[in-house]
Amino acid sequence: MTAAVLVGLVAVSSVQAFGVLNRNAAGNRIITNARVIVQRNIDTALAVTCGKSAIPAILATTPTAGTVYDDDGGAANIVTVVLAGTGGVQLVQGTLTRIVTSVTNTDAADIRQITFRLNYTFRARAYAYSLTTMRAIDD
């Protein structure tokens, strides 16, 4: 009887452990997706031409709380974090926030601090991934 109980406990706990491993793996995997979304916007912000007379939308200053930014052309103000297989089902969606603020400096140069933050929910838990960079205008 004792042996049977022990075998049962081992079986249940090991299955639960496998479940936890899978949940962690899925969570980490979605962070990769989030990172790519934030990274592509940071890279674009750093790479686009930006002159005094033409500030691209991605580098326009925002309130300190930021504004919602949608760069994937899908549902309005929502970015797709995890797309399923060939069906195109959106498994996880998120909200991307763009924060661009001017950086005060003694040379009065136009330097901007750029932050992209992606907020999403996975398994009823809120996650956020953000990157910050700085750049000056070209002229």
Add this chain to the structure above:
Amino acid sequence: MTKMTYRRPLHAAFTLTEMMVALGVGVVVSLLAYAYLRTSTLLVAKNISMNLSNNDLRGSIDQMGDRVQGAVNVPVLINTAGAVTAAPSAGVYYDRLLGDPYIVTHPGGNGLTAAATSVTVTRSTDVYASPPIPQAGDVLVIDGAPTTLRPRVSSVTTFAAGANLQGITITLTAALGAVINWDSAQPKTSKLIRREALIVMPAGTRPQLRRYHSFETTTNLNDPATYAVISRAVGNQGAEVTPFSIVTAGLDRLLSIDFRVRTAAFDQVMMGKEINDFSSYMRVQGVVPSRQRPKN
């Protein structure tokens, strides 16, 4: 004293009812064991698939970003034969910067003639700024030369370094092909590049993402000596084999990568066991700029 002994009945056996009960218990225990082992196997398969997909995708995205961000031009879309094509495409080629600057030695007269088959340059050997010694297959881009000019390195002769400088005579694979004039009193700079390519090539059950080290000199795209495999698990359905396109942001053109991996691990086990192929399938959409914002 008489010793009592147990005598086995001559016809000892289980009744049919006992046998049926024992058999029933055995079946239930076996089913439980089977369910447990099956669940464990599926969970292990899902976990391994998920981690393999994630690792594959992260490695691929990182490497593609690293290579393209080191390019001095906007990547050019190509197909699996290496020919220029429209978006979306299976591959791209780009000129990766290997090092600069190299100061071109004035050969006398007005400068380099179209018939010149060698160029002498000087590089810095300072530990903080030392562009590499050119290798066969590299291309020396001389500033001010026509953009179509691609003088390729055949071999080099190096001189002894001194005062953090080293002279190098570069023998070209062919005559320069165009005159490059400049005043001998002015320095003439050049940079070293190499054309690489990233192509999703068909290869068995899963296409491979390959990086060709020297695309310009590669004649057989299926020769394993000419490429390194970045991913062996690129998706094989529909547009999954054509992940590259170009997006514009104002005047700038950036490489867009819609990359999808489908790890082949546990294909049979996972078949039909999950919704949307979640564990084995992973897709990201990235944008990668080239170095120093080239326009073409």
